[in-house]
């Protein structure tokens with residue numbers, strides 16, 4: 415299988431405090447890989463460092479075979495990698511459609527009127543609910559609708575590699591499962607390469623191909639979905655079984 419995203423020995427942190435202590439992982443093209451781990455393990459820091467929002471101290475980020483370790487975030491978006499951040503980060507006073515259009519401008523192909531109209535109609539096809547509410551202020555959407563909008567906005571840049579930081583956070587279990595199922599469909603139907611950080615472990619593992627478990631800034635375990643699902647210590651620590 416082709417290389418989507420490869421991370422090698424990544425280290426980073428905040429000021430003097432080191433958070434990532436040499437994280438290595440690999441996400442095959444058109445696969446969905448999940449990163450599990452307790453609060454404070456460094457999962458958000460990992461995604462932000464891959465994206466280049468946090469500066470890597472050491473190690474490499476390789477996107478489809480190309481070293482992009484020090485490529486700035488907007489340039490990564492232009493090259494086809496996008497992050498759906500923790501907590502959605504929408505513009506609450508702007509409408510649904512305005513939020514979507516802001517996702518398009520970093521990508522040359524979607525910067526033209528024809529380009530973004532095409533991207534917009536694809537997002538509306540995926541989320542009919544957003545089309546119905548295109549003129550509504552983002553801040554007045556329900557939690558599930560806001561998460562759809564955050565994902566829709568990321569898709570407006572037409573990524574090949576999508577990073578998501580806890581997309582099901584704060585959602586009712588049924589909606590959370592719908593969101594993760596949707597990601598799984600995007601992978602299957604559009605060949606998206608997905609790296610997902612999730613606390614909703616049962617739903618994430620059901621759909622993932624491969625999983626990594628991170629604790630205190632290092633990967634402590636990894637494996638195919640079934641291996642992780644049947645791992646006794648993971649079942650106890652994360653699935654409450």
Ligand SMILES: Nc1ncnc2c1ncn2[C@@H]1O[C@H](COP(=O)(O)OP(=O)(O)OP(=O)(O)O)[C@@H](O)[C@H]1O
Pocket residue numbers: 428433451452453454455456457458459460
């Ligand atoms: N901006 C920041 N400045 C200083 N320390 C930070 C900053 N952001 C995160 N940290 C620290 O880095 C460590 C890892 O945080 P991070 O947000 O990456 O964890 P996480 O695995 O995403 O946790 P959660 O599951 O709660 O989202 C924590 O100890 C946190 O306090």
Ligand SMILES: [Mg+2]
Pocket residue numbers: 457458459500579
């Ligand atoms: Mg986090």
